[in-house]
Amino acid sequence: MDELLQEFISETQESLEALAGEVVAWEADPSDRERLDAIFRFFHTVKGSCGFLHLPRFERLSHAAEDVLSDIRSGERCPDAATVNAVLSIMDRIAQLTHAVAVGAPLAQEDDEHLVAALAMQEVECVPLDVPGQPDAPATAHRQRSAQAAPRTIRLPLALIDQLMNGVSDMVLARNELARQLRDRAGDPALEGAFERLSSCVADMRDAISRTRMQRIDRLFAAIPRTVRDLGRELGKQIALTLEGGDVEMDREMVEMAVDPLIHIVRNSIDHGIETPERRRALGKPETGQLRLEARQSGNQIVIEISDDGAGIDTARLVEKAIAAGCLTPQAAARMSEAERIDLIFQPGLSTARAVTAVSGRGVGMDVVRANIERIGGAIGLDNQPGRGLRITLRLPLTLTIIPGLVLRAGGLHFAIPRAAVVEILHDNNEMLRIGAVGGAKIVTIRNVRHSMIDLEDVLGLDIPAQSGPRTIMVVRSASGLPFALGVSAVENHEELVIRPASPIVMASGIYAGMTLPDNGKPMLLLDAAGLARNASLPEIAENPIEAKAEDRADAKNDVEMIAALRFEELSGERRLLQLSLIERVEELETHLFGQSGDHAFVRLSDRLVPVINGRHGFAREAVSALRLRDGVREAYYAVAAVLDIVQMPIVPDMITMQGNLSGVSVVDGEHLEVVNPFALFASLPEEPLGHSRPGRCVLADAQDGWAREILAPLLRHAGHDVLIGLPDGEALDPRDIVLCTTSDAMQAADILGCRAVQLRAAQQPSGPQDASIYRYDQPALMAAIAGAG
Numbered sequence: 001m002d003e004l005l006q007e008f009i010s011e012t013q014e015s016l017e018a019l020a021g022e023v024v025a026w027e028a029d030p031s032d033r034e035r036l037d038a039i040f041r042f043f044h045t046v047k048g049s050c051g052f053l054h055l056p057r058f059e060r061l062s063h064a065a066e067d068v069l070s071d072i073r074s075g076e077r078c079p080d081a082a083t084v085n086a087v088l089s090i091m092d093r094i095a096q097l098t099h100a101v102a103v104g105a106p107l108a109q110e111d112d113e114h115l116v117a118a119l120a121m122q123e124v125e126c127v128p129l130d131v132p133g134q135p136d137a138p139a140t141a142h143r144q145r146s147a148q149a150a151p152r153t154i155r156l157p158l159a160l161i162d163q164l165m166n167g168v169s170d171m172v173l174a175r176n177e178l179a180r181q182l183r184d185r186a187g188d189p190a191l192e193g194a195f196e197r198l199s200s201c202v203a204d205m206r207d208a209i210s211r212t213r214m215q216r217i218d219r220l221f222a223a224i225p226r227t228v229r230d231l232g233r234e235l236g237k238q239i240a241l242t243l244e245g246g247d248v249e250m251d252r253e254m255v256e257m258a259v260d261p262l263i264h265i266v267r268n269s270i271d272h273g274i275e276t277p278e279r280r281r282a283l284g285k286p287e288t289g290q291l292r293l294e295a296r297q298s299g300n301q302i303v304i305e306i307s308d309d310g311a312g313i314d315t316a317r318l319v320e321k322a323i324a325a326g327c328l329t330p331q332a333a334a335r336m337s338e339a340e341r342i343d344l345i346f347q348p349g350l351s352t353a354r355a356v357t358a359v360s361g362r363g364v365g366m367d368v369v370r371a372n373i374e375r376i377g378g379a380i381g382l383d384n385q386p387g388r389g390l391r392i393t394l395r396l397p398l399t400l401t402i403i404p405g406l407v408l409r410a411g412g413l414h415f416a417i418p419r420a421a422v423v424e425i426l427h428d429n430n431e432m433l434r435i436g437a438v439g440g441a442k443i444v445t446i447r448n449v450r451h452s453m454i455d456l457e458d459v460l461g462l463d464i465p466a467q468s469g470p471r472t473i474m475v476v477r478s479a480s481g482l483p484f485a486l487g488v489s490a491v492e493n494h495e496e497l498v499i500r501p502a503s504p505i506v507m508a509s510g511i512y513a514g515m516t517l518p519d520n521g522k523p524m525l526l527l528d529a530a531g532l533a534r535n536a537s538l539p540e541i542a543e544n545p546i547e548a549k550a551e552d553r554a555d556a557k558n559d560v561e562m563i564a565a566l567r568f569e570e571l572s573g574e575r576r577l578l579q580l581s582l583i584e585r586v587e588e589l590e591t592h593l594f595g596q597s598g599d600h601a602f603v604r605l606s607d608r609l610v611p612v613i614n615g616r617h618g619f620a621r622e623a624v625s626a627l628r629l630r631d632g633v634r635e636a637y638y639a640v641a642a643v644l645d646i647v648q649m650p651i652v653p654d655m656i657t658m659q660g661n662l663s664g665v666s667v668v669d670g671e672h673l674e675v676v677n678p679f680a681l682f683a684s685l686p687e688e689p690l691g692h693s694r695p696g697r698c699v700l701a702d703a704q705d706g707w708a709r710e711i712l713a714p715l716l717r718h719a720g721h722d723v724l725i726g727l728p729d730g731e732a733l734d735p736r737d738i739v740l741c742t743t744s745d746a747m748q749a750a751d752i753l754g755c756r757a758v759q760l761r762a763a764q765q766p767s768g769p770q771d772a773s774i775y776r777y778d779q780p781a782l783m784a785a786i787a788g789a790g
Helices: 002-028 033-053 056-073 081-103 113-120 137-149 158-184 189-212 224-235 252-273 277-282 315-324 330-334 338-346 366-375 456-460 529-535 545-558 678-683 706-718 744-753 779-788
Strands: 214-216 238-244 249-251 288-298 301-308 379-385 389-397 402-410 413-418 422-427 433-438 441-446 449-455 472-476 484-488 490-500 512-516 524-527 562-569 575-579 583-590 594-597 600-604 609-612 623-630 635-640 642-650 655-659 662-668 671-676 698-700 723-725 738-741 756-761
Touching (some): 081 113, 189 214, 249 252, 252 288, 252 366, 402 456, 441 484, 623 642
Parallel strands (some): 238 288, 698 723
Antiparallel strands (some): 433 441, 472 484, 562 575, 594 600
């Protein structure tokens, strides 16, 4: 009796899954007699079995539905919306009771009378659906064809299928061991031929048993029509549903794990995407929205696309909600690309719904969907077309029992990791990678992006072996945490891995997802990326508020005013920053030009001595790089070991110290750099210039002369002179200033100001013996004239 009851429960549950969509399709096309007959046969079968198994509630409910469907078949009643609702309610109640019986729970005590009474209500009159004279001919013919074409089936427990799969995997290992022994011995052609036939049979058996776990994706789609119908009516929307690819097969376990994410996406498409008929009319769209689900196989993946012709994602509103929720700052939002804005839909606690309803608005949504999809090795992508619709693409592995994986070595042992969890693989000697330590924890910076780092040996309690080559750094993405870097000895191979459960004591550690049987016959443990992250106490994406606050602080840092700075290396080896606007240029100076006078270092130029701010005057090299600094009045040099690059740094350091010539520490590209204090630099200069007195300015009297502005002025500045273009209006010149003139009128004006003046001519030869002008391209004569005027 128990076996019969279990058989009845299994058949009823399977029929209910398949019929949910059939009832909705029958409502859309009441003339579809085949679907009506299928629904009628379900209730008739349940009613017949219930009497024998003594299930009176099942019998009463199914008998009431059977009577109504019989009236519809005979044309005495019309399958209106109220009738379909009542039939669906009966099916829901039977499903609840079936589940209670299956798990051994007490049956729900709800009153069934209102469900039976709802069946008796009739909204409209209708005409018979049958063709006169041939009431049951199409249905009879269909049943005959179905009976002839129906495949022979048998129901088996899933545990038995798993046991068979494990047995075949053991056979594969035994075959591999036999192959190695045959290779070590003298070859026997007859024996080798028999072994090849055995190998072929084992491979075929392995494929056949793997297919027994496969199931048509129709089962994944079974609940979609009912969901679309009920939610569309609740929201007052008209939706045309299209399902394609139901014959695609995938692992039964994958089907079960993908149902909830798919239902959630469909509900979102109806609630947030497809507009009401009134809104669609105003936008020039058909009143009926289109929702399409399509499945196909692509290699070892199942691709499911859910698309609609609704409004798409309003990224502007999404950003507003993110800012209001404190997930984003307005300044950071202004710098986001469109793809980054769309990705906000996966932020936890974020919803674009304008009000909290029974359907949506509570912020529990796409973040959970993505986590569930990634947890089974899948991926989710969005193609947003505002105003025209949204397409969501799910990529799921074909099976959880055979997955692509990487074989890695750590601590002298081999392990496997799912390939889908690995983002990038690098070596620790790569120039794009830097490894540092903060607070006892490792941090790796890859292309200016920082990741937490752990060594697999440390997590597993193994010794890190010495090796001649570089170690491998893997960037790993877990379903529930931030990407992190995993250090291993090497990644040795990639192959398709057969996954089996590991022993309970191994799985209890929380860092393994099972064991795998590669073709070399040596069992390996399969690492769980999320388990490694949890074991190492790495931060989580959605659930860790500390991480969210850290991200907010990072965004706030991006909002501060930034200035250009030169990153350089001191002669003592430290890497520091200096405000770029103070640096006039970088020069290579010979070391014999540097010297010291008392407590002050200097460098000797052509006509003067210039202070060296950092006090260096002796070097162990023939030439040294020097930064030529100027504050607008005074100049100085700063000797450095190397100039690295130009970066952006905050105008106020991240940490202020104000010690010596340093003002604090700033983090640039993940590196902690000391910031040189320009105020302290110039304050440390001697009060009077060293050597000769400061030369006067070079005043270019002809302000409109393009040659003087574009050619002469840069030359003078490169030689270290202050340049003033144009004679000052109503301002006296310093006696040390020298006026450079290209016309006789400017020369007369300079004489009036009482300054020394040098006249420049365009011709190479002077006009006569009395011509004291200088050829403007005679640089030595020009510089000598300026130096003599100082």
